[in-house]
Amino acid sequence: MLWIALHCPTLSLDWIERRFPAALIPAMAVTVRKGNQIYIQQANKPAQQQGVIAHQSLASALSLFPHLVVVEHDPNEEKKALREAAYAALRFTPSIVMQGSGLIAEVSASLKLFGGLKKLCQLLNRAVAAQGLQLCAGVAPAAGGAWLLARSASPQTVINGAGAKFRSLLDSLPVSLLESAQPHLEVIHGIGCKTLAELQQLPRGGIARRFGPDLLSELDRAYGDSPDPRKWLEVPEYFRQKMRLMAQVESAELLLVPVQRMIEQMCGWLASRHAAVSAFSFVLHHEYSLRQPHKSTPINIRLSGQSSDSRHLMILLRERLERTKIFAPVCELELAADEVTAGDDANLELFPTAQSESTSLNRFIEKLCSRLGPPAITGLKLVSDYRPECSQRFELLETDGMNGLRESPRETIPKELVRPAWLMDPPLELRVQRRQPVYGSPLKLIEGPERIEAGWWDDAGIARDYFIAENESGQLLWIYCEAVAAEKGKKEENKSWYLQGLFG
Structure with missing residues (x-):
């Protein structure tokens, strides 16, 4: 087995920043309560430029910068952000585990499909980072070892322990990375153990009596010396995601980044179910106001053929979004897969079929419909009439999400009769x-x-x-x-x- 662990060191701050358009992110900090005091847990770059740093008291931070946006630490929102990022990662492997402040993915079955470990690691890292999370990555033959390597890595770096150097890399890691060692760190450091290699040199019986069996168990799982069963991420039967924005947005351009993230999540969910979407809906929810009758603005998109291609779906939604008039500031986004069908991957066909060959034409027509509007696209339709001048007419193209462009009946003219082009x-x-x-x-x-x-x-x-x-x-x-x-x-x-x- 081969595992890629993705650790999010700034998760408590990332889940908030990802809900702001990039141009509207303020100086902000996440706070945590310790006893009767409130301290800064993490601060973003604009706040750090004003002198706000981690472990600083809130009172001191506000005295340095009174306009600091303060948000309380929320584990539930962090878990929700991780789950949304896991949906995007499902495009590359169905075996994903949510682990504390990150994700662990088993990728041994996906290596050939995505061009090897290096390429797969880049794609997986890029997909999760696009969800607005800062990442450190670790690769190892054991899930626990990959997680420790990821936690020890610098931001936006990857530690590859997939080869013979795996055990030597783990040996050099500090003991403080082990969760079961946290209550005993002072004692462990006091006896001269700072790395995992030094901890393993101690008598195992003495470690178990003094620090409990959990420390040895976690250590063995990290090195792959004992079984490490994991519970895979379970995806819901239906896809419907909502994202609450931290700022009121009045421009469609500022919505493109969160929209792209939600599309990637839906495509990951589709990949996990080996499915494709033939119709989906996107809703802009507006802030409530007595003078504002528009509570929401729906955008319904029906495809001429099923698709799970995030680029194509994003093009269609972006074209429609740019043509949509935003009547009031947007405070929440909602994306739902309305019609889901079993997906067929044209890239896996030995010989192209008629359906796969018509995909490019159907997608081109879909783009035109999204950009110009359905009334601008017409097609030639057969009519059940033997008179040549009445046997066909131009009509608006009708689409059927299951069968592509809807075709007219072919039995208008018997096959034995010859007609000119x-x-x-x-x-x-x-x-x-x-x-x-x-x-x-x-x-x-x-x-x-x-x-x-x-x-x-x-x-x-x-x-x-x-x-x-x-x-x-x-x-x-x-x-x-x-x-x-x-x-x-x-x-x-x-x-x-x-x-x-x-x-x-």
């Missing part, structure tokens, strides 16, 4: 020479007649005899003469001929 509108009256129609040269009738008599129901009836004709250059034409005139006794030489279409 190019129809004249209106039909062109042909010159007649020696009782033969002429188009460039006298035409030779090679097939027909085919009687088409229809339209009596809408007072536009026709009765025509159609022929396939050929001129001297080998061009095939679809021509007709009025059958009604022949029935009324009109002379053969006075019949009018019309060119209805040309064959390709």
